[in-house]
Amino acid sequence: MNNIVDLLIIGGGPIGLYANQYALKKELKTRVIEKSAELGGKLKSVYPENPIENLGGVKTWQAGKLIDNMISHTEKYKPDYRLNESVQKIQQKDLVFTVTTDKGKHKSHAVLITTGRGIYLPxxxxxxxxxxxxxxxxxxxxxxxxxxxxxxxxxxxxxxxxxxxxxxxxxxxxxxxxxxxxxxxxxxxxxxxxxxxxxxxxxxxxxxxxxxxxxxxxxxxxxxxxxxxxxxxxxxxxxxxxxxLTNLSDIEKFDVALEKNGIKVDDAMHTSKAGIFAAGDSVYYPGKKRLISTGTNEAARAIESIEKYIQAIWGKNG
Missing domain, CATH: 3.50.50.60 (FAD/NAD(P)-binding domain)
Known part of the structure; x- marks a missing residue:
């Protein structure tokens, strides 16, 4: 796990999958860390039969099939998925991030959080x-x-x-x-x-x-x-x-600024820490709508920002 990737994506739900595909198309080297045994988040594990109807120009899909299609569309890029792996902390030294999980350490030039909205438990x-x-x-x-x-x-x-x-x-x-x-x-x-x-x-x-x-x-x-x-x-x-049941502490451990039980981001989907970005239901900003279509837009904006961030510090593709 000592090889450094351009981008570590934390969360393998629909927004993480879309962000990964978008980044791979831009020839960024990525890795997706997902704490569950399968990709897709709640769309796959909780309500796979529910219809998804808020993607403009796309026919209604069952949630589980939508996830299957997203995974299939990315296969040609040979994506790097790490399942059953829970993030414990994020550290940065000399502009390189070290993401520690319950299975080891991963290094990257940038981090994107797409874990979904947490539920606060006392x-x-x-x-x-x-x-x-x-x-x-x-x-x-x-x-x-x-x-x-x-x-x-x-x-x-x-x-x-x-x-x-x-x-x-x-x-x-x-x-x-x-x-x-x-x-x-x-x-x-x-x-x-x-x-x-x-x-x-x-x-x-x-x-x-x-x-x-x-x-x-x-x-x-x-x-x-x-x-x-x-x-x-x-x-x-x-x-x-x-x-x-996703505890809000899952995003609190990332040590970025929170607002209204979500990660506070700017227009570029940057969090309060340089090099750490977020998208999807885990984020909050005024006017935020929790829709898949909104999340994919945020993911695309985040990847565009991440590409510029990496190029500015490390040169093209890190």
Whole structure:
């Protein structure tokens, strides 16, 4: 891992994949570090069947197939992907970045962060093991419905699987609320003829922003995906697909300036640290919209800026 690449991309979701393809076309030497076992982020691991409709001039794709196409289009460049590798810290010496992961060290002339939006967990919850998180009320499925008896349950997502979880939880829970980032036409379209329980409701289009609680879950904060409006919701249990839970500390460790739970960037997608750029749902700036089309535009702007940054310091292509 001692060879220096032009650009290290942290995060192998749709924006990281697009940025990598754009950079490779410019003949930059890149490497993508992804903490999961597969590329594609939540589009692949959480809602692969959801339609993606906000890419101008592109027909509607299922999220998972869109990711497959992005990966396929880049194969001719022989991309360098490092999966199951979690970044621990970023350091810089003599204008060279060293990115330390749980598997070793990578060196580069620039860094691009495309990790997606983090969910804030208070330290008392963030530091728990996976099993302890389940006991505290952070679930990735329903193993024991009796544990939900009389509780306020929030289910994140609108896939067939998550709506099924919600209906199952409603059998014993006090109240069940589905929170989904896009509009679901009807429960019937997802669950056939199965009746919607009277103690179940839906909040859309909202995304999960923050989990509150000390040792156990007490509530969440969500944001409207179009207006940015935030609201708080009481909750005893949160059920979500495992890939959805991304702790905000994953971007806090990069030691760049944050604003509104996102990485603060300028028009060139530069962070507060020279040579470190960011794009996609992980960033914040006034007027930010969390759409794939917005993220790909940010990624292209970031790569253009990174190319100029590298050329100014190291000459063409480092």
């Amino acid at each position: 330290p008392s919850l963030a530091n728990l093991s996976f099993e302890e998180k389940e006991k505290a009320g952070l679930l990735t499925n329903i193993k024991n419905e009796s544990a939900l008896l009389g509780k306020n349950v929030v289910v994140i997502g609108g896939s067939h699987e998550t709506v099924g979880w919600a209906i199952g939880a409603a059998n014993v829970a006090g109240n069940v609320l589905i929170i989904n980032w896009r509009f679901i036409e009807s429960f019937a379209s997802l669950e056939g003829s199965q009746a919607v329980p009277p103690n179940m409701d839906i909040l859309e289009p909202y995304g999960l922003l923050e989990v509150s609680g000390d040792q156990t879950v007490t509530g969440i904060k969500v944001y409207h995906v179009e207006t940015g409006e935030e609201k708080e919701v009481a909750a005893d249990v949160i059920i979500m697909a495992r890939g959805y």
